[in-house]
Amino acid sequence: MADPFHANDVIGNPSSRNDPLGSEFALAVALAFYAAGCVLIVVTGPTLGTLHAFAAFVVIAAVAALNQLLPVLTHAPNARAGIVFTIASAFAIGFSLLIAGFYGAHSFGAAAVVLATSAAFWVGWSVLRLFQGRDERRTRALAFFALAAFLAAAGLGAAMAGALGDLWALPIFALAPVHALLAIGGFASILIITISYRFVPMFAVAHANAYGSWGTAWLAALGVLVAAGSFERSPIGLRIGLIALVAASVGIGISHLKTLSSRLRARLDVSLRYGQVAWTFGIFASASALAGTWQPRMFPAALVLAILGWLSITILGYAYKIVGFLTWQGAKTRMPTARLPALGNAVDLPLAYAALGLMTTGALVAAACTFVESSLARVGYDIYALGGIAAVVAIARLAARYLFASEGARG
Amino acid sequence: MDNQKRIVRLDNRGLAPPEPMMRILTTIEDFDRDAILVANMDREPIFLFAELHDRGFAYSCDPEIGGGYLLKVYRE
Numbered sequence: 001m002a003d004p005f006h007a008n009d010v011i012g013n014p015s016s017r018n019d020p021l022g023s024e025f026a027l028a029v030a031l032a033f034y035a036a037g038c039v040l041i042v043v044t045g046p047t048l049g050t051l052h053a054f055a056a057f058v059v060i061a062a063v064a065a066l067n068q069l070l071p072v073l074t075h076a077p078n079a080r081a082g083i084v085f086t087i088a089s090a091f092a093i094g095f096s097l098l099i100a101g102f103y104g105a106h107s108f109g110a111a112a113v114v115l116a117t118s119a120a121f122w123v124g125w126s127v128l129r130l131f132q133g134r135d136e137r138r139t140r141a142l143a144f145f146a147l148a149a150f151l152a153a154a155g156l157g158a159a160m161a162g163a164l165g166d167l168w169a170l171p172i173f174a175l176a177p178v179h180a181l182l183a184i185g186g187f188a189s190i191l192i193i194t195i196s197y198r199f200v201p202m203f204a205v206a207h208a209n210a211y212g213s214w215g216t217a218w219l220a221a222l223g224v225l226v227a228a229g230s231f232e233r234s235p236i237g238l239r240i241g242l243i244a245l246v247a248a249s250v251g252i253g254i255s256h257l258k259t260l261s262s263r264l265r266a267r268l269d270v271s272l273r274y275g276q277v278a279w280t281f282g283i284f285a286s287a288s289a290l291a292g293t294w295q296p297r298m299f300p301a302a303l304v305l306a307i308l309g310w311l312s313i314t315i316l317g318y319a320y321k322i323v324g325f326l327t328w329q330g331a332k333t334r335m336p337t338a339r340l341p342a343l344g345n346a347v348d349l350p351l352a353y354a355a356l357g358l359m360t361t362g363a364l365v366a367a368a369c370t371f372v373e374s375s376l377a378r379v380g381y382d383i384y385a386l387g388g389i390a391a392v393v394a395i396a397r398l399a400a401r402y403l404f405a406s407e408g409a410r411g
Numbered sequence: 412m413d414n415q416k417r418i419v420r421l422d423n424r425g426l427a428p429p430e431p432m433m434r435i436l437t438t439i440e441d442f443d444r445d446a447i448l449v450a451n452m453d454r455e456p457i458f459l460f461a462e463l464h465d466r467g468f469a470y471s472c473d474p475e476i477g478g479g480y481l482l483k484v485y486r487e
Binding site for chain 1: 427428429430432433436437453454455457458460461462464465
């Protein structure tokens with residue numbers, strides 16, 4: 001006898017769901033910038049152009065992540081794919097102009113205008129959606145903070161790009177470390193922490209109450225604010241801010257371990273393995289930044305640990321889950337009765353873990369050699385880039401399994 | 412026969428993620444083919460779908476007129 005529910009054996013009502021096309025596009029663009037960063041770091045070394053290729057990766061991945069998660073978590077309204085497509089494209093153009101400027105093109109002025117406009121629009125649009133959400137007050141509050149930090153960082157960045165492009169003559173370049181601190185600590189790190197409060201328990205199949213207090217996230221936010229506000233004015237204030245950041249990152253790391261130890265899932269999946277490595281890099285990065293208040297050579301090493309380790313490995317790890325889910329969802333909607341590969345078995349694990357090993361080794365070697373000012377840092381960047389490209393290939397292969405799934409595989 | 416199916420109801424409204432997913436996965440652990448889970452949800456549990464698929468369950472999730480979603484889960 002026919003099952004009364006079988007006719008509805010699809011994943012919900014598509015009209016009620018966020019259109020995943022915009023997020024899929026943004027993630028693809030973000031991963032392309034990450035791959036470009038890996039190529040640039042091998043070909044040209046750790047230049048400002050390379051640094052901003054990784055920055056583009058982080059920002060555009062954040063566009064995708066916020067777009068996909070806001071409606072699910074907070075009941076904020078769903079977004080049309082076209083808006084997300086436009087925002088991701090605008091950031092891609094702006095960052096491309098900026099990167100080209102660092103390699104000699106006369107594009108800083110245009111980059112400043114495009115990036116400032118894109119940032120203002122994205123932040124304004126996202127804040128509006130956050131106001132329209134009715135659930136998850138703590139998630140929305142932290143997301144507000146991250147977006148405000150992004151706007152400040154983007155404003156400083158656009159002002160510097162404009163000055164480089166002779167649009168104006170502002171004595172602003174001394175604020176470059178504040179720009180970096182707000183972008184890495186205030187925006188990207190706080191956003192990842194916010195998302196992780198919901199992602200880690202869901203990925204691990206664990207109770208959320210094992211994941212500790214939201215206070216540690218606000219301690220990290222406060223640390224970033226104090227450190228950024230004290231920069232070049234109060235060395236003690238800078239140190240106090242970074243101490244708060246280290247304490248918060250250790251606290252969040254402990255909560256992370258508690259969650260994983262109480263999980264129902266027998267084995268950690270690839271996203272959580274990447275997450276474990278990335279959180280360790282996060283603690284190393286904040287501790288290195290604090291050590292930099294005594295030994296300034298630690299600051300560039302902290303930057304390497306934060307960007308190549310903490311931010312990139314976290315986002316790549318989450319991308320396995322999100323890219324897999326979005327493409328699986330698309331295939332399931334297209335072919336409701338097809339026997340699709342289980343998501344848990346769809347990742348090429350040997351490739352994904354080889355990539356993680358190379359990225360970890362490369363980032364550690366690069367950071368250590370940067371600290372001792374050894375030219376061997378180059379070897380670390382080469383190893384890292386090899387791992388980074390392998391991770392992008394593993395994610396692309398995962399997506400391809402569902403994007404090109406055959407209708408003939410019907411169950 | 413459909414009327415012989417054991418219907419298990421869960422009200423997950425008011426719970427923050429991932430508690431609805433945890434309750435559902437715990438509840439269906441020992442489900443056989445004669446059991447159906449019917450759950451009221453505040454949110455569409457998008458990450459749950461892949462977990463159900465990987466565990467061999469079929470499902471439907473439809474928006475309700477008054478808000479929220481009605482999720483039905485049963486073994487394939």
